[in-house]
Amino acid sequence: DSEHHIEHSNSVIKSTSKSSVLHRSLRSDPLRVVQASGNYIELSNGQRILDATGGAAVACLGHGNKRVKQAIVQQMNEVSYCHSLFFASSAAELLAEELISSTNGHMARAFIVSSGSEAMEAAMKLARQYYTELSPPQLQRTKFIARKESYHGTTLGALSMSGHVGRRALFEPTLLHNISRVAACNAYRGKRPDERDDQYVARLAQELDGEFRRVGPDTVCAFVAEPVVGAALGCVPPVPGYFAAMRAVCDKYGALLILDEVMCGMGRTGTLHAWQSPLIGVAPDIQTIGKGLGGGYTPVAGVLANHRVVDALRRNSGAFSHGQTYQGHPIACRAAFEVQRCIREDGLVANVGRMGALMERLLRERLEVHPHVGDIRGKGLFWGIEFVRDKRSKQPFDPKEGVAMSIHELGMQRPYNISLYPGSGSADGTSGDHILLAPAFNVSESDVELI
Ligand code: PLP
Structure with a gap:
């Protein structure tokens, strides 16, 4: 888990576990990705993660596309x-x-x-x-x-x-x-x-x-x-x-x-x-x-x-x-x-419409009644779920509680193995913590179900 390498022709270039990258956090290094293919990312600890956000709404074809x-x-x-x-x-x-x-x-x-x-x-x-x-x-x-x-x-x-x-x-x-x-x-x-x-x-x-x-x-x-x-x-x-x-x-x-x-x-x-x-x-x-x-x-x-x-x-x-x-x-x-x-x-924009409609239906069916889900909104394959402390008054969680980040961290653990993009609310209460979903345009129905 602590050793990383790049394979090049017949040789293997090794990097140590000590990071030289100015990461977002200098207290802990991010998880290392060793392989990515389709909608899944493999980590150096052996976990296989469903990439439900394509990074930050980036990987629209998934990973490892052969034509590209x-x-x-x-x-x-x-x-x-x-x-x-x-x-x-x-x-x-x-x-x-x-x-x-x-x-x-x-x-x-x-x-x-x-x-x-x-x-x-x-x-x-x-x-x-x-x-x-x-x-x-x-x-x-x-x-x-x-x-x-x-x-x-x-x-x-x-x-x-x-x-x-x-x-x-x-x-x-x-x-x-x-x-x-x-x-x-x-x-x-x-x-x-x-x-x-x-x-x-x-x-x-x-x-x-x-x-x-x-x-x-x-x-x-x-x-x-x-x-x-x-x-x-x-x-x-x-x-x-x-x-x-x-x-x-x-x-x-x-x-x-x-x-x-x-x-x-x-x-x-x-x-x-x-x-x-x-x-x-x-x-x-x-x-x-x-x-x-x-x-x-x-x-x-x-x-x-x-x-x-x-x-x-x-x-x-x-x-x-x-x-x-x-x-x-x-x-x-x-x-x-x-x-x-x-x-x-490949007609993928039309697929965004189809899979987006499925995602919206499932999100509404399964999450709308949740006492801490304030709003489900989005378009195509771009969906946000906003969390609130109180549904009736729409009072957001205190951003210091890190609700969205906790959900992201939970998702990354076994057995969930899913990457969800967290966004924190603003301290002035004008927006709440949210999770952003943006899978690849060629996402399968079963992966939408999982997400
Ligand atoms: N504009 C919007 C709407 C974005 O969401 C972002 C990145 O998240 C940017 C601009 C900046 O793009 P980049 O991070 O590639 O510099």
């Missing part, structure tokens, strides 16, 4: 790296084409990076640059309006955009200050008991409108939101009409709409892009994607920009003023392209 492996090897044989400042690779072109053609003509270009956080940084800079390219330029548009219950990444810009109190806590004084926030759409906690959906939407639209006016409508560059809130709340979809109303406020003040689909996109919620679902129903100006884009096979994420944005850059400076060493990395792009081809050719 072959594509990666083939790309290695062709070209493993070239710098995007001077060259284009077929792999990046193929992936961008696949992505753009999946948007029904809404999006014009794709920018490929290595992580969701980088995608958010690029999206923010693209939105800022858009206003400098207009004639006359609108240089005063430097502010963003995001949402209180949100997570957009870990780098300082993306973290500044995030409302996630826990993840911001240690870095507050240095975060960007041109970002303000409105409430997210969360029917379970935000909607009043006597309120209809349309009334709730009107109230949230009014709040956003008020925020534009408060900070100065012509200083706002974009409104930023996750179509289905991921890690910050645990799979919370909006109520019908919400995004149309938010878009109308953005249009009224000439601001862009940025949708962060890093977690909920690429098929996870039952349509390839979450905004293509009638529940969301509006196309963004800029969209970020990640996680399921490459299914965990390579670090890959991206930004999609619509014609409005791309045309403005093309007409004026002619370039996006942003670049990274590994942007459009050929191997990352080739793997993502193959993942997307598997999803398309």
Whole structure:
């Protein structure tokens, strides 16, 4: 259990049990994974774990997909790296084409990076640059309006955009200050008991409108939101009409709409892009994607920009003023392209709908009556279960009790052997502890039963 090795040709490279990795916890090392295949992960202690969350909504094809492996090897044989400042690779072109053609003509270009956080940084800079390219330029548009219950990444810009109190806590004084926030759409906690959906939407639209006016409508560059809130709340979809109303406020003040689909996109919620679902129903100006884009096979994420944005850059400076060493990395792009081809050719988005419906039925049948289950919500294969101390008052557990983490830890023990993604509630009581479920799109009925 304490010794680890990598097999390479005929030799075996051993590593000791003493970790040199700056792990999330420096007091205890995480469990070591020795093998992963399909929806199962094998640990060095011999346990076989059902991966009910695909990591963090990443492994949409499961682990060890042979087609993706072959594509990666083939790309290695062709070209493993070239710098995007001077060259284009077929792999990046193929992936961008696949992505753009999946948007029904809404999006014009794709920018490929290595992580969701980088995608958010690029999206923010693209939105800022858009206003400098207009004639006359609108240089005063430097502010963003995001949402209180949100997570957009870990780098300082993306973290500044995030409302996630826990993840911001240690870095507050240095975060960007041109970002303000409105409430997210969360029917379970935000909607009043006597309120209809349309009334709730009107109230949230009014709040956003008020925020534009408060900070100065012509200083706002974009409104930023996750179509289905991921890690910050645990799979919370909006109520019908919400995004149309938010878009109308953005249009009224000439601001862009940025949708962060890093977690909920690429098929996870039952349509390839979450905004293509009638529940969301509006196309963004800029969209970020990640996680399921490459299914965990390579670090890959991206930004999609619509014609409005791309045309403005093309007409004026002619370039996006942003670049990274590994942007459009050929191997990352080739793997993502193959993942997307598997999803398309194997009809996996339709399977997300079928397995998602089964998962919802079983979760409701078996958990809805539980005295500490406050809410079960989600979309596609993206489900959240929120726990409460008191069901009637919706009083959450104290985050210090670590309820979601305890459930995760229990799941990892025998005989359960299941990995569940825990999220803690916020100390101000606006959200409760939750478990997030996001299995692979090709999950079997029996594994949904088990989960
Ligand atoms: N945006 C959303 C909605 C996310 O859920 C995440 C990660 O969980 C990110 C952005 C950041 O992505 P990454 O962790 O790949 O940097």
